[in-house]
Amino acid sequence: MTLTLNTTLILPEIIMLTMACVILVLDAYLPKNLKNLTYQLTQGTLIATAILIFATYPEKSELAMNGMFVNDVMSTILKLFILLIVFLAFLYSRQYLQDRKLLKGEYLVLGLFATLGMMIMVSANSLLTIYLGLELLSLSLYTMVAINRDSQQASEAAMKYFVLGALASGMLLYGMSIIYGVTGTLDLNAIAQAISQTTEHKTILVFGLVFIVIGLAFKLGAVPFHVWIPDVYQGAPTAVTLFIASAPKIAAFAMLIRLLADGMQSLHGDWQNILILLSILSMAIGNIIAIAQTNIKRMLAYSTIAHVGYLLLGILTGTKDGYAASMFYVLVYTLMTVGGFGMILLLSRAGFEAERLEDFKGLNQRNPWYAAVMLILMLSMAGIPPMLGFWAKWAVLAQVVQAGLVWLAIIAVIFAIIGVFYYLRVIKLMYFDDAEDLTPITANTDMKIALSANAILILMLGLMPSGLISLCLGALGVN
Amino acid sequence: MIKFTFYLFSLVLIFAASRVITVKNPVHAALFLVLTFFSSAAIWLLLQAEFLAMVLILVYVGAVMVLFLFVLMMLNINFDTLREGFVRHLPLAIFVGLVILAEMVLVVGAWDHAMPTEVAAGSNTAALGSILYTEYVYPFEIAAAILLVAMIAAIALTMRPHTRAKYQKPEQQVKVRREDRLRIIKMDAETKD
CATH class of the missing domain: 1.20.120.1200 (NADH-ubiquinone/plastoquinone oxidoreductase chain 6, subunit NuoJ)
Structure with a gap:
């Protein structure tokens, strides 16, 4: 038996796991006055891992761990983005968690384990590693939602998340076992080969595929498997909502690509129809119900559901250009979401949660700069040029038209226009209403800089989007 | 034997x-x-x-x-309340039992009875170990990380280091002095309106 472990390729994952364990033990023995060190070490680990990933930038797809791990350009870019987003998520939520006495070592360590789970999913080349990475991510997230034990709302949200997440995992696992039963292998490349060569057992394969897609839709939060998203987003502490809403979506995108595109491209005709249905429903329900929300966390939750609908548009075309467009969309989406929830964290302070839409009233009078930051974020989420969000919508819609589904593109545009309403309402509240709460906005310098940079990045990339787009095209091997 | x-x-x-x-x-x-x-x-x-x-x-x-x-x-x-309704549920129980029995008969009937006569040499513990720690070392390690997360989660969600329970401390109660409990204040006499 020949083993091809190629341990150097999984060095980033090894460093991440080791550091998570080191921080876990160290935090238990640190004296009270050095507790800041845990936070600094966590952020340092994220930076060090990112540098390592950058240093091992692959020219082409390389396998490791007996073909269970794949290191390609797509996984490298997605991992770098995951690390960036998690870094920003910790940075934005530090003050918020400190005010609520939640910035414990366990929280940061669980965040690192969740990040490790995402990295494993992004680089998975076998059904086994996809599933294990997903469970590592999900278990960490359930705990993070429940970390504020005294909050009844958070416990309820964690319970809902846990039960529905376990159900989704079961669905996914059931589908995977059927696929394994038919093809006799867990390796995604071998599965793709087996499916393309065989014509028998087609019904059983599609049966397994349906279960896998349902599991994926649960995890992504696509309608009709979306019911947990608003409750969990609202119930969880805002810092955790920020974490759940951002980086895991990148991992979920990678899971979609690995399973549907890498593993079951030959069944494209079958999964395309399911994805079209999920996509239309998500865009409709997400955009329409978001209008009725008064809680901004809940509004952003429905906005996420709508964004998932647009994300699926690129994937369902089944072409490499389509996947690249979706990848661009998910990266843009996470950049916007991390900023949007960052603004909620900025306006919250000890004993006060800025989670109602009214809390944004007259933000321009209180602080014109942060109002401008929120303006950029909202315009970008709505997809108004020249913000980055416009190019993301443009990219997926162009691919849908290219694939000959013009009617689908028209539906998507109609719902995008409906969606603009609730983003514009936030802007109206900020600029045209009088402030009721005149407490000055205070934040750490690092958060001020990062949040401003986040918004400026969205504006600048919106003016010059070609770099990021070609990066995504290159990641999927399109020239 | x-x-x-x-x-x-x-x-x-x-x-x-x-x-x-x-x-x-x-x-x-x-x-x-x-x-x-x-x-x-x-x-x-x-x-x-x-x-x-x-x-x-x-x-x-x-x-x-x-x-x-x-x-x-x-x-x-x-357990007495759990045993109630035994007769009432008996028909359903018999039905379910018969269905399971029928399924078992079908499965066992279709099963090829040939027992493996020659078992592969060597212990299967060693065989399992050698495949688990070489070919499947990556998923094995991830599973280990998942168990660690479960442990962290269980502790983080249940352990309360600073208990809010109130204890009586008899040794301090005995040593209490009058000055600790009683404060004498001098104040002017109050007149009715």
Whole structure:
């Protein structure tokens, strides 16, 4: 038996796991006055891992761990983005968690384990590693939602998340076992080969595929498997909502690509129809119900559901250009979401949660700069040029038209226009209403800089989007 | 000799398994279940499946059944209420039992009875170990990380280092002085309006 472990390729994952364990033990023995060190070490680990990933930038797809791990350009870019987003998520939520006495070592360590789970999913080349990475991510997230034990709302949200997440995992696992039963292998490349060569057992394969897609839709939060998203987003502490809403979506995108595109491209005709249905429903329900929300966390939750609908548009075309467009969309989406929830964290302070839409009233009078930051974020989420969000919508819609589904593109545009309403309402509240709460906005310098940079990045990339787009095209091997 | 051992353990197994569902006391039922597990572990040993036998004893007898016993002893369940409605549910129970019996007959009937006569040489514990730590080392390590996360989660969500319970401290109560409890204030006499 020949083993091809190629341990150097999984060095980033090894460093991440080791550091998570080191921080876990160290935090238990640190004296009270050095507790800041845990936070600094966590952020340092994220930076060090990112540098390592950058240093091992692959020219082409390389396998490791007996073909269970794949290191390609797509996984490298997605991992770098995951690390960036998690870094920003910790940075934005530090003050918020400190005010609520939640910035414990366990929280940061669980965040690192969740990040490790995402990295494993992004680089998975076998059904086994996809599933294990997903469970590592999900278990960490359930705990993070429940970390504020005294909050009844958070416990309820964690319970809902846990039960529905376990159900989704079961669905996914059931589908995977059927696929394994038919093809006799867990390796995604071998599965793709087996499916393309065989014509028998087609019904059983599609049966397994349906279960896998349902599991994926649960995890992504696509309608009709979306019911947990608003409750969990609202119930969880805002810092955790920020974490759940951002980086895991990148991992979920990678899971979609690995399973549907890498593993079951030959069944494209079958999964395309399911994805079209999920996509239309998500865009409709997400955009329409978001209008009725008064809680901004809940509004952003429905906005996420709508964004998932647009994300699926690129994937369902089944072409490499389509996947690249979706990848661009998910990266843009996470950049916007991390900023949007960052603004909620900025306006919250000890004993006060800025989670109602009214809390944004007259933000321009209180602080014109942060109002401008929120303006950029909202315009970008709505997809108004020249913000980055416009190019993301443009990219997926162009691919849908290219694939000959013009009617689908028209539906998507109609719902995008409906969606603009609730983003514009936030802007109206900020600029045209009088402030009721005149407490000055205070934040750490690092958060001020990062949040401003986040918004400026969205504006600048919106003016010059070609770099990021070609990066995504290159990641999927399109020239 | 092997035949004799097999029949001995099988008899014990069938006896214990039937006692699990017939004894009145649930703690006894749990103990009979332990005996069932032991007997089936012994039969597995006869089949040279020593890894399965060990896991059955370590995991089921050592952990799961002990947990069961703890739960049975700690929760004061009223078993009389659980037994109510036995006759009422009997037709349904018989129906479900017959369906399961029919399914088992179908499965066993379709099964090729040939027993593996030659078992591969060497211990299957070693074989499992060598494949787990080489070919499947990556998923194995991820599973280890998942277990660690479960442990962190359980501790983070349940441990309360600063308890809010209030204790009486008799040694301090005895030593209390008048000055600690009583404060004498001088104030002007108040007039009625």
